[in-house]
Amino acid sequence: MSFTLYGAPGTGSVCVETVLELIGAGFRFVPASPFEDGEEVARLKAVNPLLQVPALELPDGTIMTESAAILLYLTETYPDAGLAPAPGTAERAVFLRWLTFLAANFYSTYAISDKPGRFYEDPSGHDMLVRGALARRRALWQLMEAQVEPAPYLCGANMNVLDIYTAMMSHWSPGRAWFKANCPVLAQSVARTEAHDVVARVFARNFDD
Template identity: 40%
Template sequence: MAEPFVVFGASGSGSVPIEAALSLLELPYRVEESAPWEGQEAANRLAHINPLRQVPALALPTGELMTESAAILIWLADAYPNARLAPALTDARRPAFLRWMMFVSSAIYALYWIADSPARVIEREEDHAATRARLFDRIARCWEQMGAQLQPGKYLLGEDLSVLDLYVATVSRWSPGRRRFYEVAPGLADIVRRVDADPRLATFWTQRFPFTQGWER
């Protein structure tokens, strides 16, 4: 029997949509809890997995290793097309799928590398709070643009839940939080709430990104 998929990540992190996709695909996987933000020692343990010491990463049953959340999600959806977690290559929705997957990754997700630790690029500690506030404003603006340009159905790309829905449902929970997301992208609010409430993911959310009191901030 082939080895299961191995996810390097942590609860509430960028590994969550990957774990959710694996759960929906009913593929065997295990999680290696890896939280590089917990200190240098924890980060160094990831060096042999990802030299950038970042999560998520996914070890395939073949032994090959993937990094970059959007790439992993797209690969999983394409590798198991019967689950319909992404539009097929010939589907008219495919360009929009790729566009918005990369938009979430590059325009929004990437900003958290600075927001999580402004000292990485801003020397003066007294400037860190203002830096975070501006980054969160930028993130909100990006969600606003996405909401203005998408014409969703039951889900972001129509009637089928895709890995894009899992991606957005997770990342939109990070700062500046869901309440602001709902304000700037009201047309997407029902979609992410639908993903939150998907009965297939009820146990998963409880374990990996629980909806604790005040979670929407």
């Protein structure tokens, strides 16, 4: 079984790259940054007209986009890897809630700050949009911080794809220093996830903070 992952260092493709390594699935990484002009964008456009990473080509040629959907698909396809709580359990409810929260509420704020021009044409308004997105991210992290009860991972005793998703996003704006100072409960759980040898290896080639 071989996958093709379209991504860029430090971006949303990191969680998929980490999970593919954890499950031991063969994959090819295709650099396809949405932030570079030229060949990489052309490659990305061919698989995701929205010009976003990650995109994953499945072994049968099916293209998947949307990070949370890809993570769920991989947990279903490789159940023995144990990277999601079992359906019907309380841990599963917590897992689905926060995975969707991060994808729908948190990740979507980068759609604004990555390219504010698509929300408001006049460049004089872009700073305001970027600042608003940043404030929203801080508020969302703090909401999650107040609600989760790691034990010691975010949904219990085992690390799953939600832990990896959260750890990846903790490297993004508002940044690791802010995250550690303002979300100590989450940060402690993230530190445990990042101590996993596979996670540590993949994150080391994607993040320098």
